[in-house]
Amino acid sequence: MTGGNGNPTILYYHRVVEEWEPTLELAVSVEAFEAQVAYLTDRWRVVSLDEVEAHWRKGAPLPPRSVAITFDDGYQDNYGCAFPILKRYGVPAAIFLTTAHVGTGKTFWWDRATLLYQKASAARRLKDVIRGYGAVDAPTAEAWVKQLQGWSEAKRAAVLDDLEALTGPIDGEALPKSLSWEQIREMAAYGLSMGSHTRTHRDLTRLDPEELEREVRGSKEDIETHLGRAVRFFSYPFGRWDHGVRAMMAKAGYALAFGGLDAVPSPYSLPRRKVKEGHTWGFGRQFSPTLFEAEISGLLDRIFLRSWR
Ligand SMILES: [Zn+2]
Numbered sequence: 001m002t003g004g005n006g007n008p009t010i011l012y013y014h015r016v017v018e019e020w021e022p023t024l025e026l027a028v029s030v031e032a033f034e035a036q037v038a039y040l041t042d043r044w045r046v047v048s049l050d051e052v053e054a055h056w057r058k059g060a061p062l063p064p065r066s067v068a069i070t071f072d073d074g075y076q077d078n079y080g081c082a083f084p085i086l087k088r089y090g091v092p093a094a095i096f097l098t099t100a101h102v103g104t105g106k107t108f109w110w111d112r113a114t115l116l117y118q119k120a121s122a123a124r125r126l127k128d129v130i131r132g133y134g135a136v137d138a139p140t141a142e143a144w145v146k147q148l149q150g151w152s153e154a155k156r157a158a159v160l161d162d163l164e165a166l167t168g169p170i171d172g173e174a175l176p177k178s179l180s181w182e183q184i185r186e187m188a189a190y191g192l193s194m195g196s197h198t199r200t201h202r203d204l205t206r207l208d209p210e211e212l213e214r215e216v217r218g219s220k221e222d223i224e225t226h227l228g229r230a231v232r233f234f235s236y237p238f239g240r241w242d243h244g245v246r247a248m249m250a251k252a253g254y255a256l257a258f259g260g261l262d263a264v265p266s267p268y269s270l271p272r273r274k275v276k277e278g279h280t281w282g283f284g285r286q287f288s289p290t291l292f293e294a295e296i297s298g299l300l301d302r303i304f305l306r307s308w309r
Contacts, residue, residue, distance in 0.1 A: 195233035
């Protein structure tokens with residue numbers, strides 16, 4: 001909620017899919033997304049990141065209940081599933097692209113890790129493999145991915161290779177792909193905002209200064225080269241940043257950066273609220289305005305003392 005401080009609420013999504021299932025932790029269904037967008041159009045004021053920038057940088061006031069819609073990673077279903085709904089309701093949105101993945105068919109490690117987790121669990125072999133790496137028990141795929149996120153890239157690659165050797169090769173088609181530049185150009189021409197989410201989606205707090213610059217400045221240049229317009233918005237992979245990362249935001253010429261936790265939000269540490277499938281439906285799979293409103297306004301966080309992600 002804009003609440004007492006008058007700041008807009010920023011929502012974030014990853015995937016929007018035709019066939020949702022509970023293992024798709026990063027996805028919402030097309031039905032849920034449409035119900036949410038319909039509700040936001042009706043009861044909130046959906047603003048663009050340009051308006052959010054004017055608010056944070058020039059103090060331009062926003063009406064109460066202003067909300068912005070953003071997507072991380074740049075999954076292809078943003079074009080096939082989300083874009084038609086955004087057009088139908090005429091609402092702005094922003095997509096944060098992982099530029100080295102655009103148009104390449106390259107997949108993200110967490111999608112591979114989730115699939116391997118399911119295969120290894122089904123074969124009752126998961127524990128045998130992960131114990132050898134000193135992993136703690138992972139009761140869900142989500143917990144498994146979270147654990148892997150803290151590992152070095154080499155160790156993560158090794159355990160995933162071991163799991164794949166054990167359970168058989170993954171069908172590449174089973175993993176979701178990223179957008180193409182053609183799709184991105186079409187959405188940008190329509191008016192969606194394209195931001196950067198780095199080149200390769202690494203944890204920026206673990207990089208040396210040259211790598212950090214390549215990820216932050218390089219991804220901006222990639223998008224600007226393809227779209228011919230300035231990129232001013234950034235979202236931190238895994239919501240992770242530190243002093244050096246934030247300093248690079250200003251140096252590279254970004255106006256706003258999203259994600260992570262900060263005691264006091266600033267233009268380079270703007271908190272967002274993750275929207276999940278479960279935030280949508282009440283009894284009988286009817287859209288529940290009460291539930292959705294409680295989630296996006298932060299009411300449930302205040303009740304359960306949850307932190308923003
Ligand atoms: Zn991401």
